[in-house]
Amino acid sequence: MIRINENFLKLQSSYLFVEIANRVSAYQKVHPDTEIIRLGIGDVTLPLPPACVRAFKKGVEEMASASTFRGYGPEQGYGFLREKIASNDYRSLGADIDPDEIFISDGAKCDTGNIQELFATDIRLAIPDPVYPVYLDTNVMAGRTGNFSNGRYNNINYMDSIPQNNFIPSLPETPVDLIYLCFPNNPTGATISRDLLKKWVDFARYQKSLILYDAAYEAFIRDPDLPRSIYEIEGAREVAIEFRSFSKTAGFTGTRCAYTVVPKTCIAYDGKGQRHKLHGLWNRRQSTKFNGVSYPVQRAAEAVYSDEGKTQVIETANYYLKNAALIREEITSLGFELVGGENSPYIWVNCKRDAWGFFDLLLEKAGVVTTPGPGFGRCGEGFIRISAFNSYKNVERAMARIKDALN
Numbered sequence: 001m002i003r004i005n006e007n008f009l010k011l012q013s014s015y016l017f018v019e020i021a022n023r024v025s026a027y028q029k030v031h032p033d034t035e036i037i038r039l040g041i042g043d044v045t046l047p048l049p050p051a052c053v054r055a056f057k058k059g060v061e062e063m064a065s066a067s068t069f070r071g072y073g074p075e076q077g078y079g080f081l082r083e084k085i086a087s088n089d090y091r092s093l094g095a096d097i098d099p100d101e102i103f104i105s106d107g108a109k110c111d112t113g114n115i116q117e118l119f120a121t122d123i124r125l126a127i128p129d130p131v132y133p134v135y136l137d138t139n140v141m142a143g144r145t146g147n148f149s150n151g152r153y154n155n156i157n158y159m160d161s162i163p164q165n166n167f168i169p170s171l172p173e174t175p176v177d178l179i180y181l182c183f184p185n186n187p188t189g190a191t192i193s194r195d196l197l198k199k200w201v202d203f204a205r206y207q208k209s210l211i212l213y214d215a216a217y218e219a220f221i222r223d224p225d226l227p228r229s230i231y232e233i234e235g236a237r238e239v240a241i242e243f244r245s246f247s248k249t250a251g252f253t254g255t256r257c258a259y260t261v262v263p264k265t266c267i268a269y270d271g272k273g274q275r276h277k278l279h280g281l282w283n284r285r286q287s288t289k290f291n292g293v294s295y296p297v298q299r300a301a302e303a304v305y306s307d308e309g310k311t312q313v314i315e316t317a318n319y320y321l322k323n324a325a326l327i328r329e330e331i332t333s334l335g336f337e338l339v340g341g342e343n344s345p346y347i348w349v350n351c352k353r354d355a356w357g358f359f360d361l362l363l364e365k366a367g368v369v370t371t372p373g374p375g376f377g378r379c380g381e382g383f384i385r386i387s388a389f390n391s392y393k394n395v396e397r398a399m400a401r402i403k404d405a406l407n
């Protein structure tokens, strides 16, 4: 008899987005003529930068001719892209990362999910609340958690990100083995200073634990005092794996290209306390289960690092940051407290009431869709996330409608 992995039964259904879709469609039935403005999901709206489109097309052309055709590529990604990433995204920051420590993939979502295959089932996890749900659900699937009760899975060290700690989790008070951090954060938009990040790195070194650092929104950092990479912090090469993505950096959400950095000095231990290099394990995992990202896509990603590409991706992120600044200004002027929207495309608003109630109010009175905070964890109660991924014109219209609705 074929049996299932019963850990899947512990998973909570993705209630949030189904529920949002239901409420939006119910609203639309009653108000068929109102154009809904979506500031809910975290998907980009601007097209690929022209430099990427050109390189993408050229890559496809090469596939069309026998002399330039490419079959299976290296599972870890082509050298041309890994080298550009190492020099532009790391060495330029003074972070000592080699091209062969960079693994190209088809998404930070897959990588943040897949990486936990490298670790024992009975490790102690520290996961922020609120959180990008992938970190949590993939560990549930792997059997690292207990059942769900009272809004949380048993056997997880939840790290509250709340106004009292400026939405940056405090160091756990009990020992933990695997720590998830994400800055600039989804969903809160909070950022972390170098000093605070250093505390985490020191903590991980002291504890012999590992940090999984998700920097998918790094491209939105404008403040030079904020770290763009965890490897800017001394000692991080021994205790941190970093995830990055071209999704938000260059509009690749539908094109798919990302990368994970596993330094060769990054160590984990077996049951006897023997040291093992995670680089070798991840390389083994990827070459066994993954056949690489398509050649034209990697060429398109490489174009992000051309002079033209660099200018274009900065312009794209600036466009969304301008939207974010407008949202911050308008929502603050209505008397709400918020975080994010500076160095981040997300704004986390304290709605001073039930999050779903506020979501409904904005939908019904303003025709604007946001994301209720509880979908990201128990600490999201009383908050909504507003995303800056839309046109400036739509953001202006959405803010005007919200003002009317609340005044």
Ligand code: PLP
Residues within 6 Å of the ligand: 042, 106, 107, 108, 109, 110, 112, 132, 182, 186, 214, 216, 244, 245, 246, 247, 253, 257, 258
């Ligand atoms: N990490 C975070 C924090 C995200 O918010 C997202 C996407 O929304 C991802 C990773 C996924 O990125 P990708 O499109 O590369 O899979």
